Amino acid sequence: MQLPIYLDYQATTPVDPRVLDEMIPYFTEKFGNAASRSHSFGWAAEEAVEKSRKRIAKLIGASPKEIVFTSGSTEGINLAMKGAAEMYASKGKHIITSLVEHKAVLDTAKHLEKNGYEVTYLTPDRTGRVSVESVRDAMREDTILVALIWASNEIGTLNPIREIGELCHERGVLFFTDGTQAAGKIPVDVQADNVDLMCLSGHKLYGPKGIGALYVRRRKPRVRLVAQMDGGGHERGMRSGTLNVPSIVGLGAACEIAMQDMEKDAAHTTALRARFEEKIMSALDHVYINGDVEHRLPNCTNISFNYVEGESMIMGIKDIAVSSGSACTSASLEPSHVLRACGLGDDLAHSSIRFGFGRTTTDEELDFAADQVITAVKRLRELSPLYEMVQEGIDIESIDWSAGH
Amino acid sequence: MAYSDKVLDHYNNPRNVGSLDKQKGTVGTGVVGAPECGDVMKLQIEVEGDRIVDAKFKTFGCGSAIASSSLATEWIKGKTIDEALEIKNTAIVEELSLPPVKIHCSVLAEDAIKSAIADYKSKSNKEG
Numbered sequence: 001m002q003l004p005i006y007l008d009y010q011a012t013t014p015v016d017p018r019v020l021d022e023m024i025p026y027f028t029e030k031f032g033n034a035a036s037r038s039h040s041f042g043w044a045a046e047e048a049v050e051k052s053r054k055r056i057a058k059l060i061g062a063s064p065k066e067i068v069f070t071s072g073s074t075e076g077i078n079l080a081m082k083g084a085a086e087m088y089a090s091k092g093k094h095i096i097t098s099l100v101e102h103k104a105v106l107d108t109a110k111h112l113e114k115n116g117y118e119v120t121y122l123t124p125d126r127t128g129r130v131s132v133e134s135v136r137d138a139m140r141e142d143t144i145l146v147a148l149i150w151a152s153n154e155i156g157t158l159n160p161i162r163e164i165g166e167l168c169h170e171r172g173v174l175f176f177t178d179g180t181q182a183a184g185k186i187p188v189d190v191q192a193d194n195v196d197l198m199c200l201s202g203h204k205l206y207g208p209k210g211i212g213a214l215y216v217r218r219r220k221p222r223v224r225l226v227a228q229m230d231g232g233g234h235e236r237g238m239r240s241g242t243l244n245v246p247s248i249v250g251l252g253a254a255c256e257i258a259m260q261d262m263e264k265d266a267a268h269t270t271a272l273r274a275r276f277e278e279k280i281m282s283a284l285d286h287v288y289i290n291g292d293v294e295h296r297l298p299n300c301t302n303i304s305f306n307y308v309e310g311e312s313m314i315m316g317i318k319d320i321a322v323s324s325g326s327a328c329t330s331a332s333l334e335p336s337h338v339l340r341a342c343g344l345g346d347d348l349a350h351s352s353i354r355f356g357f358g359r360t361t362t363d364e365e366l367d368f369a370a371d372q373v374i375t376a377v378k379r380l381r382e383l384s385p386l387y388e389m390v391q392e393g394i395d396i397e398s399i400d401w402s403a404g405h
Numbered sequence: 406m407a408y409s410d411k412v413l414d415h416y417n418n419p420r421n422v423g424s425l426d427k428q429k430g431t432v433g434t435g436v437v438g439a440p441e442c443g444d445v446m447k448l449q450i451e452v453e454g455d456r457i458v459d460a461k462f463k464t465f466g467c468g469s470a471i472a473s474s475s476l477a478t479e480w481i482k483g484k485t486i487d488e489a490l491e492i493k494n495t496a497i498v499e500e501l502s503l504p505p506v507k508i509h510c511s512v513l514a515e516d517a518i519k520s521a522i523a524d525y526k527s528k529s530n531k532e533g
Contacts, residue, residue: 309465311443312470315416382422383471384465385445385463385464386445387465401439401441401445
């Protein structure tokens with residue numbers, strides 16, 4: 001067993017060796033520009049790109065023509081939300097999203113607000129789920145877009161996408177979902193799930209970084225977007241820029257493998273997670289699993305260790321690579337906006353860690369990780385004045401902490 | 406975030422962890438910070454005459470907060486109350502090489518010393 005143990009699979013995943021094998025020739029001998037129409041180098045690249053488009057489309061139940069290559073989900077989110085908002089501005093300027101979105105969605109929504117759009121931010125239930133009713137209640141005559149995450153990157157909770165999509169279609173409102181954590185992990189079918197726009201990212205599903213795809217529905221309804229990048233008109237005018245052929249090949253291969261191995265991967269990570277949670281819960285008191293334990297991703301868990309601070313916890317489990325909240329916001333000292341939106345107090349939000357399990361995680365690694373977590377929590381609670389107060393029967397909620405910082 | 410060796414040393418081997426009997430007249434207790442801010446420090450001193458003969462702490466917080474309070478107990482032990490009151494957060498920052506985002510940890514440690522001393526003084530005034 002090699003240390004440290006990687007349990008941060010929602011932040012990123014390694015490239016699967018099968019994916020890498022397919023990519024390599026496209027760096028060297030098959031280096032053509034997929035837009036070159038006049039020679040075989042270009043044709044070979046274009047053929048590889050189109051094969052990849054098919055594989056990605058198959059994973060999500062789309063047609064290949066509905067796949068637009070991007071640099072990843074941040075770009076996909078920007079293109080979908082800004083592109084749709086600008087295209088349909090004459091219909092209305094109201095957008096619905098939620099408080100548990102990734103920063104890329106929240107910041108794009110803020111950008112749109114600055115440009116004259118109105119955004120409603122829905123509050124989820126305590127498990128991080130956004131209800132169909134809340135979307136229905138927020139809809140107005142001028143609503144043009146609903147943007148919701150499929151699977152939370154922080155707590156793994158799954159939103160009722162199919163039902164929300166159905167509502168959107170009834171109302172003639174476009175439905176964009178951030179499928180970054182969902183694609184390749186759980187069954188996704190843009191037809192049955194009533195999705196109009198969906199982004200996914202290569203590096204979350206054992207593909208390379210810097211490549212992603214945006215699904216843009218072509219029929220019922222035909223979705224049009226205002227391009228956010230001007231240039232040569234690649235990707236049917238929606239995303240100019242020379243295609244990143246090796247990475248596109250990698251993304252296609254990763255999607256095909258994800259589809260083939262989905263059941264196996266899910267069974268593997270679900271078993272690991274159950275074992276991990278069981279070990280932690282039986283060894284420690286005042287520990288809570290965040291999110292919806294019924295509707296959640298098969299490969300992660302988010303746990304609050306009350307009376308222990310998250311950063312000191314991460315220091316104490318130095319042989320395990322995990323993060324407190326999402327990697328994208330871990331540079332700040334703010335507690336997770338997702339956990340706050342679920343109604344967790346800042347104290348518990350500060351004490352929460354996300355553990356992600358992957359294709360190659362072993363039982364041995366998992367047992368080691370659980371033991372290190374248990375040891376660290378016990379040690380830090382020895383140091384914790386809050387845990388001491390609780391042991392003495394003092395109600396921490398009743399203390400006036402106003403003198404604090 | 407990279408921690409200095411001294412922070413890691415205090416985090417891995419914190420000095421003077423524990424609690425003193427807060428009911429005792431010679432013990433002063435300071436609790437500063439708030440759970441929702443991610444830092445709570447409890448620092449206690451035991452005083453004989455005007456000298457701090459023992460100090461204990463417990464801290465809920467990041468590694469720098471644990472190190473700052475651990476260092477604080479180490480420094481105040483054996484000092485007179487007046488000497489302990491002179492300890493500035495900047496000295497803690499320097500000793501532990503704390504980065505700017507962690508300066509509040511040192512401020513909290515200084516506050517904890519002052520709060521424990523204030524508690525001790527209010528007790529001895531009542532008794533005296």
